[in-house]
Amino acid sequence: MRRHKLNEVVAKLNKEKDELVSLLPSHLREEFAREGYISGGCIYSLYNDKEPKDYDFFVHTEKLAERLREFFMGLVLQENAFSDDEEPKEKSIYVVHYSGERIVITKNAISIGKKYQIITKFIGTPEEVVNEFDFKHNMFYHQNNRIETLSQWDYLDSNKLRYNDQRARDISGTIIRVHRFCERGMTITNDEMSKMLKKLREVGFTERENEIIEGAGSY
Known part of the structure; x- marks a missing residue:
């Protein structure tokens, strides 16, 4: 493991998380900053000098995931101007705009802009979520300004x-x-x-x- 490279990745992920937090509504920022963590292929990609396709964020509790869904689905209702007695048709994908970004809401995730996904299909601590990832080079996570692993550090250097x-x-x-x-x-x-x-x-x-x-x- 190259410690200096890992430190660079931590700095990059700190910046990306701060950017996502700034895009969220003010009443959810503190809670998301505390609960949200990054995991998935982006850590391996950054460590190996590749630009990630996107950044996957996870949250510890269903309560926060539901508050996020409620907020963004509320924007869908406002944007489509449904009356009080009218129910929106059930769809698999909803699109709305907020903070200058395109928001895509599905049953599995809330995508904010082109870079950020908040996963709502799998919720829990890294031990509960990341331990279920399919390949070990992806079993790293960024939380509290640190990168931790549930596999082995050597996997970052392996193809x-x-x-x-x-x-x-x-x-x-x-x-x-x-x-x-x-x-x-x-x-x-x-x-x-x-x-x-x-x-x-x-x-x-x-x-x-x-x-x-x-x-x-x-x-």
Whole structure:
């Protein structure tokens, strides 16, 4: 692990979090600054001098996630000017504008501008959320001006995919996503692929697994 590079990444993530906090409504800023943490591929990308596609933020509590959803969905209602006795049609995606940014709201996340996503599908502490990530090079998180890991620091310096075999959901989706990482220059061994197949054999094809396989063309 290159300590000086990690310090650079911490400084960058501090800046990005401050920027997102400034875009939120004032009554939610302090709570989000305290609860919100960054995790996912952006840490590995920055450490390896690559520009992240976006920054994924998570929150500890359903209460804060619900307050965020309520605020931005309230803007949807205002922008569309629904009357008191009129219910908006249920949609999978809602779009609204706030603080000069385009906000996209889905059942899984609130996207603010092109860079920031607040994930609302998975909520909890890093131990509860990040421990469920599918590959170990992504199991790092930024919180309280620090980067911590739930895997091993050496994975930041490696281009080898290592499967998190503690994960027991969306195994098919994990397998289908492997090609994305390989297109970015990562590699995977037969042993790691076998771990995924063994886990899939163990948990079986759930309804969600079948949905993933049927929709594989969208991955």
